Amino acid sequence: MFRIVKMSFAVIIIxxxxxxxxxTEHTSVIQxxxxxxxxxxMFMQGLEERKKENDGSGxxxxxxxxxxxxxxxxxFTLHII
Structure with missing residues (x-):
């Protein structure tokens, strides 16, 4: 489940x-x-590692x-200002 969501987020980033x-005029918002x-x-990867290792490695x-x-x-704040 985590793998599918992480891959879809990676595709969205690309x-x-x-x-x-x-x-290029909207680059600051897109970034x-x-x-x-x-x-x-990264958060999901940390949760996944925490579940696997069970020692706080995530x-x-x-x-x-x-x-x-x-x-x-x-x-976002700088773009709004």
Missing amino acids: LLALIAFKY SVMLVFLGAV AFNIYTAVFVWSVSLIG
Whole structure:
């Protein structure tokens, strides 16, 4: 289940990257959206590792996902301002 969702998010990230090349005036918004999906993939990877290992090894991916989401929130905020 996680694998299907992660792969679909990866496809969305690739499509957004292609759109960013075509519509360069909206690149800052598209990059922030890409970071949201990237954070989601990393978060799911962390949850999956935590389930498999059962020792907290997925914590790094979860912390990195939260960092990526905060960067995307900053990007959205700067675009709105």
